[in-house]
Amino acid sequence: MTPIQLRECYRMMLLIRRFEEAVEELFAQGLIVGTAHFCIGQEASAVGAIAALQPDDMVTSNHRGHGHFLAKGADPRRLMAELFGRSTGYAGGRGGSQHVADFSIGFLGSHGITAGMIPIATGAALTQKLQQTGRIVLAFFGDGATGQGAFHEAVNIGAMWELPVVYLCENNMYAMSTPVEEAFRVPSVAERASAWGIPGVRCDGNDVEAVASAVSDAAKRARAGGGPTLVEAQTYRQCGHSKSDECLYRTDEEEQRWLQRDPLTVAAAKLIERDICTPDALDRLAAQVEREIEEAIQFASESPEPDPETVADGVFADFDVI
Amino acid sequence: MRNVTYVRALNEAIAEEMERDDDVFLIGEDIADCGGVFGVTAGMLRRFGRRRVWQTPISEAAFTGLAVGAAMAGLRPVCEIMYVDFATTCMDQILNQAAKLRYMSGGQLTVPLVIRTQQGGGTCEAAQHSQNFEAIFAHVPGLKVAMPATPHDAKGLLKAAIRDDNPVIFLEHKLLYETKGEIPREEYVIPLGEADIKREGDQLTLVATSRMVLHALEAADRVAGEVSVEVIDPRTIVPFDLDTVAASVEKTGRLLIVQEAWQSGGFGSEIIRRIVDRCFDSLKAPPRVHGSEDVPMPFSPSLEARVLPNPDSIASAIREIVA
Ligand SMILES: Cc1ncc(C[n+]2csc(CCOP(=O)(O)OP(=O)(O)O)c2C)c(N)n1
Ligand SMILES: [Mg+2]
Numbered sequence: 001m002t003p004i005q006l007r008e009c010y011r012m013m014l015l016i017r018r019f020e021e022a023v024e025e026l027f028a029q030g031l032i033v034g035t036a037h038f039c040i041g042q043e044a045s046a047v048g049a050i051a052a053l054q055p056d057d058m059v060t061s062n063h064r065g066h067g068h069f070l071a072k073g074a075d076p077r078r079l080m081a082e083l084f085g086r087s088t089g090y091a092g093g094r095g096g097s098q099h100v101a102d103f104s105i106g107f108l109g110s111h112g113i114t115a116g117m118i119p120i121a122t123g124a125a126l127t128q129k130l131q132q133t134g135r136i137v138l139a140f141f142g143d144g145a146t147g148q149g150a151f152h153e154a155v156n157i158g159a160m161w162e163l164p165v166v167y168l169c170e171n172n173m174y175a176m177s178t179p180v181e182e183a184f185r186v187p188s189v190a191e192r193a194s195a196w197g198i199p200g201v202r203c204d205g206n207d208v209e210a211v212a213s214a215v216s217d218a219a220k221r222a223r224a225g226g227g228p229t230l231v232e233a234q235t236y237r238q239c240g241h242s243k244s245d246e247c248l249y250r251t252d253e254e255e256q257r258w259l260q261r262d263p264l265t266v267a268a269a270k271l272i273e274r275d276i277c278t279p280d281a282l283d284r285l286a287a288q289v290e291r292e293i294e295e296a297i298q299f300a301s302e303s304p305e306p307d308p309e310t311v312a313d314g315v316f317a318d319f320d321v322i
Numbered sequence: 323m324r325n326v327t328y329v330r331a332l333n334e335a336i337a338e339e340m341e342r343d344d345d346v347f348l349i350g351e352d353i354a355d356c357g358g359v360f361g362v363t364a365g366m367l368r369r370f371g372r373r374r375v376w377q378t379p380i381s382e383a384a385f386t387g388l389a390v391g392a393a394m395a396g397l398r399p400v401c402e403i404m405y406v407d408f409a410t411t412c413m414d415q416i417l418n419q420a421a422k423l424r425y426m427s428g429g430q431l432t433v434p435l436v437i438r439t440q441q442g443g444g445t446c447e448a449a450q451h452s453q454n455f456e457a458i459f460a461h462v463p464g465l466k467v468a469m470p471a472t473p474h475d476a477k478g479l480l481k482a483a484i485r486d487d488n489p490v491i492f493l494e495h496k497l498l499y500e501t502k503g504e505i506p507r508e509e510y511v512i513p514l515g516e517a518d519i520k521r522e523g524d525q526l527t528l529v530a531t532s533r534m535v536l537h538a539l540e541a542a543d544r545v546a547g548e549v550s551v552e553v554i555d556p557r558t559i560v561p562f563d564l565d566t567v568a569a570s571v572e573k574t575g576r577l578l579i580v581q582e583a584w585q586s587g588g589f590g591s592e593i594i595r596r597i598v599d600r601c602f603d604s605l606k607a608p609p610r611v612h613g614s615e616d617v618p619m620p621f622s623p624s625l626e627a628r629v630l631p632n633p634d635s636i637a638s639a640i641r642e643i644v645a
Pocket of ligand 2: 144170176
């Protein structure tokens with residue numbers, strides 16, 4: 001990565017981290033309700049993968065989608081407003097944490113059914129191929145999603161039809177309380193690619209440059225008509241599965257080991273080592289991010305509630321909701 | 323009597339049946355060490371060991387089908403699907419296989435299977451985690467469908483479901499798990515297909531299911547000075563205890579059904595069809611269904627509250643029918 005790219009990636013990862021921490025806090029204060037899945041510890045895979053795409057490429061996400069969305073260019077204010085359930089949110093308060101989308105920036109949506117978006121990403125890739133747009137689609141999903149038939153079926157078709165899609169598995173070692181060793185026998189998700197006759201590559205999911213480099217190769221291949229690649233970013237969620245999880249199924253040693261490879265620490269060390277940023281400059285960046293988050297919270301909390309009378313608008317295509 | 327939570331009552335039912343019958347085993351996601359995301363299977367791994375508690379990958383189609391096969395071949399699986407919304411990914415195994423295998427084999431085999439899951443809204447979990455699908459299961463011949471509203475009914479019905487030789491879809495409600503109620507100290511089983519009159523009255527019959535039973539009782543209290551409401555909980559919708567509901571309608575002449583499922587195409591409409599067939603002449607007013615508004619569940623608390631029936635909206639519906 002160029003110095004500017006690396007610095008921008010670091011800034012985005014920090015923004016995501018602070019955003020998630022703020023939302024955690026807002027839950028505790030009762031200002032946000034429902035549920036949410038934070039990506040604390042996994043920022044590098046979201047940011048690195050999207051850094052390797054063109055701005056008009058498309059992305060699908062899963063339940064752990066705030067980071068994917070922000071990295072794709074979401075406005076933190078409108079994402080926060082959606083979490084507050086306000087009319088200014090990305091879905092006008094209809095979607096919430098697990099169901100946000102912004103088609104204008106190529107973010108086709110986060111969603112709540114494990115693996116449900118993988119066939120959809122594959123279909124969006126079919127559209128790109130038929131319409132010869134030159135765009136590709138990247139599907140984010142977790143290690144747990146590889147247990148679903150929808151995943152296997154979609155990747156097989158994507159491979160057969162050489163669709164311009166990148167399958168990006170964020171292997172954070174657990175699906176809720178279930179460790180990957182209890183979910184599949186192969187030591188790595190990438191190994192499964194051979195079953196569909198496509199390349200499978202593994203990368204350090206806590207190193208934003210490593211993720212960007214793996215996805216960049218996969219994107220090039222997809223754009224050139226070479227079909228899909230399965231990229232596995234190995235990472236770790238430092239937080240619980242959702243806001244109410246105390247992680248009783250993991251050991252402290254394991255958590256500590258991964259904390260030492262925190263993606264922000266890894267990236268910050270590179271910025272300093274390569275003389276791209278001074279520690280002071282990093283502090284200034286942090287302060288700027290902090291302000292952005294405060295603005296997002298202020299925007300969300302001052303936004304109006306959706307009008308209950310409009311609740312049925314938007315079920316069919318006859319109405320504009322937002 | 324003892325005062326226990328709904329989740330505790332379910333947990334006891336499972337433990338008692340596993341104790342009683344070695345063929346009963348559990349299968350589902352995150353049910354072992356963490357005891358299921360709602361805690362229904364808490365302690366089962368410790369008590370019964372891995373041989374009887376099978377924690378699966380996120381593979382509903384596979385493990386539900388596996389449960390069907392295990393049941394056919396001689397075991398009695400209790401299968402947990404975390405949210406009813408996820409059952410959409412294994413509907414082939416439920417609707418095409420489990421429901422029909424006995425009939426299609428000319429009665430040669432049985433599928434003694436319980437699929438436990440939970441449904442419902444009210445927790446701001448939005449469109450893919452708040453649905454109510456009982457009508458879909460009830461529509462397909464071959465499946466029994468239970469939807470208990472109280473800890474007492476939850477325990478007694480789950481024990482009956484596990485002993486039943488048919489596939490039973492056992493629908494819990496996420497907002498009932500922490501509710502409390504009295505259950506007997508001694509063992510008891512509630513047969514599938516017996517409605518319970520939760521409150522007696524003689525001017526209007528209110529049939530409610532699952533969490534809506536609680537709201538219906540509250541609404542009946544609120545209008546007590548004006549209308550005498552009889553609240554009936556069918557407890558299972560397949561088999562459906564039409565006799566009890568029809569006897570009540572013959573007495574009151576008025577029928578309101580309250581369901582959390584969408585207003586249109588739900589089981590409430592089916593109840594009306596059966597009542598119209600059975601005792602049309604007893605009706606003094608058009609029977610009505612009060613369900614959720616026909617929209618995917620919105621996330622925002624202010625919108626969600628608007629969609630779901632609540633004691634106020636039920637009280638208004640009661641008043642409109644008697645007016
Ligand atoms: C079909 C389906 N089954 C189960 C769930 C419940 N669930 C939500 S997230 C999750 C774990 C997903 O694990 P993974 O794909 O590894 O993603 P991670 O949470 O680790 O980011 C589960 C089991 C669901 N949403 N959909
Ligand atoms: Mg995972």
